[in-house]
Amino acid sequence: MAKVKIVLRKKPNKDGTFPLALRITKDRKTSYIYLKHNIKENEWNEAEQSVKSSHPNSKRLNNFILKKKHEASDKSIEAETQNDDISVKAIKRKVKPVTGATFVPQAQLFLDRLKNAGNFNVYAAEKCRLKIFKDFIGGHDIAFSDITVGLLEKFKRHLKSDRKISDRTIVNYLITIRAVFNQAIKEESLDKKYYPFGGEDKINIKLPESTKIGISLDxxxxxxxxxxxxxxxxxxxxxxxxxxxFAGMRISDVLRLRWSDFQNERLHYTMGKNNKVGSLKLPEKVQRILEKYEPLKTSPDDLVFPNLKGLDLKNTFEVKKKIAYAVNRCNKILQEYITPIAKIQGKLTTHVARHTFATLAGDKVPLQMLQKLYRHSDVRTTMGYQSTFIYKDADEALEAVIGS
Structure with missing residues (x-):
């Protein structure tokens, strides 16, 4: 069984005082929780785990210490009752969670972890969604227990009616809020009974089908x-x-292309999303594009396109941030300038290049080859993705009934 004790830590602060801490010990392993109070060494009674009367606020401080010790003991017993093999670190998380049982601190922790992991695109999107939810609840913090099914249904109506947000995007907001709930439960800051997602009479998240359309060959x-x-x-x-x-190569991979990736009239590169390695023949049309950028080449390992030049490519967060800006700028040019000049009928964005290849490939290319081109780990992923762009069977069935 875990033991909880109040101790005076041995390492002094710069002013000569010592920090008070809760010490939790189990199975000869120890963890400390600092109480954010400091006293002099001669003001501490180690045997009684209390502050001596010589301290000016001894009575108030001893009441605080006693309360914290009782709280820690209760939480420790509760944790061990649920799981006898629980570790001392897990007990510490139970006694002092990373953040409290309110939404805003957990949401900030969620964002901080995304940022530290270098996930700029996800971080930027989630930050925006969480800000809109915070504005909806009045700009202040809220207890998880107050984020009820009723409140979330009201939030959904607000997004649809007031902000004119699509059903598909509303689902993304709910997924974000659910992720913060899941984190709080994992951190043991929140009881599962307050979880408003899944099951009967709760919020069930289901992604609506989305339409993927490429532009025509014309x-x-x-x-x-x-x-x-x-x-x-x-x-x-x-x-x-x-x-x-390059078979709908993701724009993030296009921007990372180096001259050294091209050897013996082939492209050899590793896909950024899943680190899968592959090789493709260098089409003559790409060769003509590369010739435009060759004067900018400074070394064999230099980037082909200039958008990311000068960045520390090991700084994942900044690289993804720069890619996001480059893609947004590119999409604006494609839609606002090039589409009207070229008289293109379909929507033109960088991601539509991937959909266009898939549309024109249709059922002409074997699935195993498309799996290789798309760098999918599982052919079932390819089947699901490509099925969106295959219309032949449906067209033939319709034609058989109504005629051509």
Whole structure:
């Protein structure tokens, strides 16, 4: 059984005082929780675990110490009752969670962890969603127990009616709030009984189906051939076409391409999303694009495209942040300038290059080959993704009934 004791830590502060702490011991392992109070060594009665009367606030401080010791003992017993093999660290988390049982501190911890992991894109999106939820609850903190099914249903109506947010995006808000709840439960800061998601009479999150549409082959030809005198516009086109020519390569991987990735008329690169390695033949159309950037080449290992040059590529958060800005700028140019100039009918964004390749591939390319091109770990992922772009069977069935 765990033992809880109040102790005076041995290492003094700069002013000569010593910090008071809760010491939790179990199975010969010890953990400390500091009480944020400091006293002089001669003001502490170690045997009685109390502050001597010589301290000016001894009575108040001893009441505080006694309360904290009782609370820690109760939490320790509760934790061990639930799990006899619980560790001393787990007991410490029970006694003093990382944050309290309110939403805003847990949400900030959630964001901090995303940032520390270098996940800029997820961090930026989640930060925005959490800010909107905080504004909805009045800009102040709220207990998890007050985030009820009723409150979340009201929040959903607010997003749809007042903010004109789509059903698909509303689901993302709920997923974010659910993630903060899950973190709080994992940190043992929250009892599961307050969880408002899943099960009968609770919030059930289901992603609505989304439509993935690429542009037509005619629009691809228009994009290839349209005359663009503005170098920035031409650069945006080059990024889109490079993604398309390499089987819908993700734009984040396009921006990370190095000259050293091209050898013996082939591209050898590792996909950033899943670290899968692969090789593709270098199409002549890509070779013509590369020739435009060759004058900017400073070394064999230099980046092909200039957007990320000068960055410390080991700083994942800053790299993803820069990629996000580059993609947003590129998408704006594609939609606001190039689409009207080239008279393209479909929506044009960097991610549409991936959808366009999938659309034009349709059922012409074997699934195993598409799996290799897309760098999917499981062919079932390829089947699910590609099924969105295959219409032949449905078209033939419709034609068989109503005629061509």
């Amino acid at each position: 629009d691809v030809v228009k994009l290839e051939t349209v005359k663009l005198t503005n170098p920035t516009h031409d650069h945006a086109r080059n990024l889109w076409l490079t993604s398309y020519y």
